[in-house]
Amino acid sequence: MEKKINNFSKKITENTELPAAHSMLYAIGMKDSDFYKAQIGIVSNWYEGNPCNIHLNQLSKIVKKSMSNNNLIGFQINTIGISDGITMGTSGMMYSLPSREIIADSIESVINSHFYDGVIALPGCDKNLPGVTMAIIRLNRPSIIIYGGSISPGYYKGKKLDIVSSFEALGKKNTYKITKKEYKNIIKHSCPGPGACGGMYTANTMASILETMGIMLPYSSSTPSTSTEKKIECKKSSFYIKKLLEQNICPLDIITKNSIENGVKLAICMGGSTNLVIHILAIAKTAKINFSLKDIQNISDKVPFIGNLKPSGSYLMNDVHSSIGGIPSIIKYLLNKGILLGDCLTVTGKTLYENVKNSPDINFKKQNIIFPIENPIKENGHIKILYGNISPKGSVAKITGKEGNKFCGIAKVFNSENEANNAILNNKIKPGTVIVIRYVGPKGGPGMPEMLKPTSYIMGAGLGEKVALITDGRFSGGSHGFVVGHITPEAYSGGVIALIKNGDSIVIDAENKTINLNVKKEEIEKRKKLWKPTLLKINNGYLYKYSKLVSSASNGCITDEL
Structure with missing residues (x-):
């Protein structure tokens, strides 16, 4: 006799006092025999306006179709997404980080109100991944995350391109390093189809973390978006979700302090996005796990930087898939070196070690995507949590070593990103400058927008090793250079960053x-004493509510910390 696994949905389907609910279920095509099957919410961040998300509905349909093979009922659900690449440098970017909370809230709302027994979530773009993770933690019923996968690389004149190539091309055009025709062709060829941005940017960083944490199936984070393997993964998901239901394995059985540490260690070894900091803090707080900025710094101090991946390196996630054997091979290597813990439970029902023990070994003689620990790119991690009178509650730097380890310069202050962008593009930034972009924090932005435009313009203008940039905003995973973000307290809250004047000396x-x-x-x-608080830039709608509720960057920018 098959084990009963419809622990939540039976509150609707087997309740004889809910005739209207049953009528509606018959109306959507359910048969009498279906009323005793477990129901799975198949949550997709699909929408047509972004390459990271455009293919997720197709993957979601494959997952749904596979449900009948395991005697389950699947219901497709959509939640939102915001394109970071399209909104970058515009007022739309203010909605990017706040969208994480909408994603989590909407999934929690639908799954709880409809009493689904489990969740399979298919995120694509950056905030999708932590958003769905926060939701399944809140729900804490059997769940699997399937990453939409990376985009294929673009090519122009034999050179491999990705989304950051487009941003940096503008700086190159404006300093006459490329022609207008070359500029246009780089833009046309940077993004050849569906999938998330290809380097070790935020989406791939978070996907790698989640796979290492065990909440994704093996290979999910490195399998390309349009590959046959990604479709096979979607088909397999119904088998694994049923197994989780039968064994009652829930997200909080998988997401522990040890598994979070595993995820952060891998991401720092790979040179991951600084955005991992606010997202991991938010995930940990949602799970009520004690994990702080100090934990992240401790990890970064101890693990080597071995991933030669964009933006600071040369390769993309597709190269990890085709040349290394995917993220499982890297996990296996780090397990064998004693960096990761192998006994953490995963969504396969097996441990992390059991998942990867048969993965290919990395051949360090045939590739230079991943360096051996004995000869790393950098002895320790690239993420630095900085404190001082500018950021007494912490800030986040991404220092790979290529930029140097110390910068002393003269402040050039901007109260918006646009002002800074115009100054860079009009060649008004001189070597030795510390660009200060403020009033762009979680409350002051609002929404803590990413600063990919100014960092890309700096690199494109050839100033990457000659200037620094500090901000109470965030950086894209595609940002590189001598950059410090997440400065806390932010300018809107009266932090010292609000008091900096042009010509002041700053030492990083x-x-x-x-x-x-x-x-x-x-x-x-x-x-x-002379500083006066500024008014909120937005006084209605979602961003107004967000700015009133959001915690500081050092607490993960969550909105339920009352």
């Missing part, structure tokens, strides 16, 4: 993990 020391304004304490106090 990645080795000692400090960021300081070279101004006497008495002068800072004097400026603070």
Whole structure:
């Protein structure tokens, strides 16, 4: 006799006092025998306006079709997505990070109200991944995440391209390093089809973390978006979700402090996006796991940087798939080196070690995508949590070593990203400058927009090693250079970043993990007394509510920390 696994849906389907609900279920095509089957919410972040998400409905349909093979009922559900690439540098970017909360709230709402027994979520773009993770943690019923996969690389004149190539091309055009025709062709060829941005940017960073944490099936994070393997993964998901239902394995059995540490270790070894910081903090807080900025710094101090991946390196996630054997091979290598813990439970019902033990070994003589631990790109991680009078509650730097480890410069202050972008594009930024972009934090932005445009323009203009940029906003996973973000407290809340003036001296020391304004304490106090709070930029709608509820970047920018 098959084990009863419809623990939630039976509250609707087997309740004889809900005739209207039953009528509606008959209306959508359910048969009498279906009323005793477990119901799975198949949540997709599908929408047509973004290459990261455009194919997710097709994958969702494959998942739904596979349900009948395992005597399950699947219901397709859509939640939202915001394209970071399309909104970058516009007011639309203010909605990017806040969309994470809408995604989590909407999934929680539908699954709870309709009493589905489990969840299979198919995210694509950056905020999709932490958003669906936060939702399944809140629900804590059997769940699997299937990553939509990476985009294929573009090509122009034999050179491999990705989305950051487009951003950096503008800086190159404006400094006459490429022609207008070359500029246009780079844009046309950077994104050849469906899938998330190809480097170790935020989507691939978070996907790699989630697979290492065990909440994705093996290979999910590195399998390309349009590959046959991705379709096979979707077909297999119904088998694994049924297994989770039978064994009652839930997200909080899988997402633990050890598994979170595993995920962060792998991401830092790979050179992942700084956005992992706010997303991991938010995931940990949602799971009520004690995990802080100090934990992230401790990990970054101890693990080597071995991934030669864009934006700071040369390769894309598709190269990891085709040349390395996917993320499982890297997990296996790090397990064998004692960096990861292998006994963490995963959605296969097996441990992390059991999932990857038969994966191919990395051949370090035949590729230079992943470096051996004995000869790393950098002895320790690229993420630095900096403290000082500018950021007494923490800030996040992405220092790969190529930029140097210390920068002392003169402040050039901008109260918006647009002002900074115009200055860079009009060649008004000189070597030795610390660009300060403020009032773009979680509350002041609102929404803590990403600063990919200014960092890309800096790199395109050839200033990558000559200037630094600090902000209370965020950086895209595609950002590189000497950059410090997430400065807390933010300018809107009266943080010291609001008190910086043009011409002030700023010292950023990645080795000692400090960021300081070279101004006497008495002068800072004097400026603070003269500082006046600014009004919120938005006074209605979702962003107004978000700015009232959101916590600081050092607490993950969550909205339910009351």
